[in-house]
């Protein structure tokens with residue numbers, strides 16, 4: 280992690296125009312009060328700035344690091360039209376990290392209602408912090424041995440050091456949140472059992488952890504891995520020298536940069552302009568020496584590598600791709616990593632009645648996060664499909680309000 284130079288951050292803050300109608304704020308999915316925070320930072324009111332950031336976004340310290348800033352605050356900074364845009368996200372990370380380290384939160388109230396939160400990714404953690412702070416009795420059920428979800432078991436540590444998650448965990452414990460680690464909800468602990476034990480509301484924030492398959496021959500071979508599995512414990516794998524990564528989102532870039540193989544090639548069926556990975560991630564991968572092979576679709580995986588067929592765009596507007604017959608070629612690989620998105624696992628819905636899913640297996644909710652079963656709420660990737668951390672937090676905030684509304688109505 281880079282050492283922080285406060286003077287540099289101050290210089291950066293001084294470059295901000297403090298726009299009256301800030302575009303950076305408008306394009307922030309969680310509406311961060313950027314000029315107000317920069318002003319406080321300039322006045323050395325770091326605690327106050329930290330409180331504003333935390334109250335608006337309990338994962339501000341993380342969003343400052345992992346948000347796709349080029350599409351949000353950074354990419355919409357007015358200063359960036361003629362000059363370099365202001366790096367607000369570095370100022371945000373610094374302030375929010377200090378806030379987490381120095382703040383001991385207390386429950387504002389003691390309320391009787393018990394809330395179960397299933398999953399401790401960005402959605403579950405945000406909801407737990409908001410509701411526990413208000414005084415509810417919150418229990419998190421997490422199937423892994425640590426909290427964080429993708430933040431710990433997906434995004435590599437060189438991008439997001441886990442210390443920030445440890446600080447958040449301490450904050451949860453300060454707020455009397457009970458955490459049941461290694462507790463998979465579905466087969467043994469069921470939604471019905473949670474209600475029988477007196478939980479008043481249940482939140483599902485279990486994310487998307489089923490890799491989407493390519494559905495081609497050879498996908499079950501021993502040298503083939505799914506990125507979402509690989510990133511959980513990259514050190515367990517012996518990938519060899521030549522690694523082919525199929526896909527071009529951030530998950531593919533994280534898998535591409537996350538090991539010591541000497542020859543890593545990302546292969547994608549479209550062009551750079553169509554990649555869903557951020558420009559910064561693609562640039563980092565290139566700087567890391569990752570090769571890119573574009574306009575190639577996988578046809579079959581064999582022991583020696585992957586056979587790809589060339590593709591081309593049929594029509595630019597609709598971006599329909601077609602294969603060029605007869606262009607099949609082998610790209611050699613000791614290991615193949617597939618990174619073409621994820622869908623939800625069905626541990627909960629297959630053991631519970633009345634929680635509807637759509638054709639992709641995502642939970643069906645209304646805009647406020649009510650599922651089709653009374654008292655059960657959901658948000659995050661398990662509802663939206665694979666998105667971003669800040670969107671998971673923003674939606675969790677909305678659901679926290681609807682859980683409160685629901686509990687207030689139950690009381691009368």
Ligand SMILES: Cc1cc2nc3c(=O)[nH]c(=O)nc-3n(C[C@H](O)[C@H](O)[C@H](O)COP(=O)(O)OP(=O)(O)OC[C@H]3O[C@@H](n4cnc5c(N)ncnc54)[C@H](O)[C@@H]3O)c2cc1C
Nearest residue numbers: 398400401402422428429433464485486659660666667668
């Ligand atoms: C490799 C990778 C890199 C990414 N990089 C970025 C990035 O740079 N920036 C960005 O904004 N977004 C990024 N994303 C997307 C972002 O991380 C997700 O949108 C976000 O984590 C979704 O949060 P969530 O809480 O819905 O789900 P998750 O983070 O998936 O958390 C779900 C949690 O639920 C637990 N769980 C699942 N089922 C059960 C069960 N039955 N019982 C108990 N616990 C359960 C899981 O173990 C997990 O802890 C990335 C995603 C991946 C996979």
